[in-house]
Amino acid sequence: MERLIRFPELVKDPVLVEQFVAQMTDYELARLSIGGQTGWGIEDNGYAGTLFNEEALDKYEIPDYFFADGNNGLNMFEVNIGFPVSTTVCASFNEELSYAEGAAIAREAKDMNLHCLLAPALNLQRNPLCGRHTEYFSEDPFLAGRMAGQESRGFEESGISSCMKHFFANNAETMRNTNHSIMSERTARELYLAAFETAFEVNKPDTVMTGYNAANGAYCSNDEELLRGILREEFGFTGYVMTDWNGYGDEGMAAPLAAGVSWLAPGSPDDTLVTPIEAALKSGDLSRARVQKNLVDLIKVVLKYREA
Template sequence: MKQSKHYMPTPKEIPLVTLSKKAEQETYPKGRYTKMTGEDHITPVVEKVYGKEKNPIHPEKSERLIQWKEVVENPKLLEDFVGQFTDYELARISVCAKNGWGMEAKGEAGMLYVSEKYNTPEFVVADGNNGVNLRIENIGFPTSVTVCATFNEELAYKTGATIAEEAKEHEINEILAPAINLHRNPLCGRAAEYFSEDPLLAGRMGGQQSRGLEEHGVVSCMKHLLANNCESSRLRNNSIMDERTLRELYLKTFEEAFQVQIPSTVMTAYNAVNSVYCAESEDMLQGIFVEELGFDGFVMTDWTSSDTCDIVNAMAAGNGWITPGGMDDTQTMQLVEGIQNGRIDRKRLEKSVYRMMKVILKFY
């Protein structure tokens, strides 16, 4: 872990009042809710570029197309494999192809776009903090908060391991879990998936579940980055906090989990933190998770985040997979245009796709 820097600053134009028992009248919330200020779309307060992206792709390009089968046989070809993709092909694979939520399907949350040109593999993800969330018979495990109440890390590990075994039986490559946000609001609709109100306990137990999944051959996805604790207007909620709150509560959970298991993937939250949508936060994705915590996998948005966040900003910030996407080219062409007009550095997109394919190759 590298030395911390100041990331995700509090917006200067929004006055911040920190809760204090010593000043209840002055600091405790009044009324039923606080209306978020600003326009419907939250624009970044601070724009940062984390240096020049080191392009992992070799500049030389062969006229002969490298196929996925060759990469499986020789993983050193992965850089050249991704480097031969056109702008469109990079963008297309960065958008989830489809899901299995229709009446005829079994309930998969998302599937990677399969390129016939390169014979890329199928890669299927499913929800499943407490089991494999499909529309077929499967084991229902106790909720995460129940498992967490045992304070038994071995049990959390075995839960992940058993879910992984069942996932493989149903041809699921990745489980979108563990969800390790804190219990900060009793009205949060995802509370049953989350582990605890304590960052240390939630991090340790969630990390063990992630380790159980990955050591038994299934990709894990820690979520939701960050401070996803409100169900009302969750697609546009704005969490304003000072750096101490950010570091000692919300980030602490993931920091502890990463000490147990650095997951292969992470998922960004719907909400904003300090007026920047999490899906668009380069400070969070590149500054904190990559530079500080050592994350080297790929990032995905939460499903339908694109209803509020800007997917071009998200990809430029280091998000790697837009979900739930679709087989039409609507979102794909937005990313292509983003590359062509300079809003997305092609090297950043190459690196995201490279990391995605590296994860798939590891668990292939």
């Protein structure tokens, strides 16, 4: 029987990450790909969620890894500083200010034992139907990207992972799980994708969240060309991709993982959502190698911020 590799060994020897993931059963790969909650907020503290169902994966000694929203302060029950919203900061045209805000929010996040902030939110303020414009920076992709990139850099250089969202063209809150953003290739490339590309030139975040919406025929969380072609191959992203809360698309639980999503949020404490993924792995409909690669990307980020 081969020796079990546990998470604490990875801290000492990160090259074991691929072996760590490869030793897992189909069930464990499926369980690790899904969060352990059913909604928003856990343990009466306001955390948005945690990556892992500890009980199911206890033998691997994977530590807690907590999230919260944090565009302009922490969405937590504990009192913390309310900073100016992204639109206000962006109106200053001051990149150093955006960086400083990110760094200050991250310092508070570390004090509250957080590891990842679900921010910055980076869409463009071009559609009046969008209900989250105060979270976004600007209608201009260059300005929005520069300012979001600096806030993201402020988070990560202060020891907190940045989850840039919602990738991409997330333009409405009404029926947001079924909203469909249809645009020309030029509009997509020169506006909505350009904002993220510009932000990545400032700071490549370690986490990206997909939008609820579909864009030009495919849900963002199910779109392999978007997540593996554009995000990774063109933009050089090397972290992990997560969904928005219950934003799994319309092709079943395995489809986002096949497209390159590492983690489905918020998941479920039981195996309701795990079972179809395990079945897809066993049948070969979902590539085990693809899921392993997704989880290697995820565990590398967890290692980085558990040590920060």
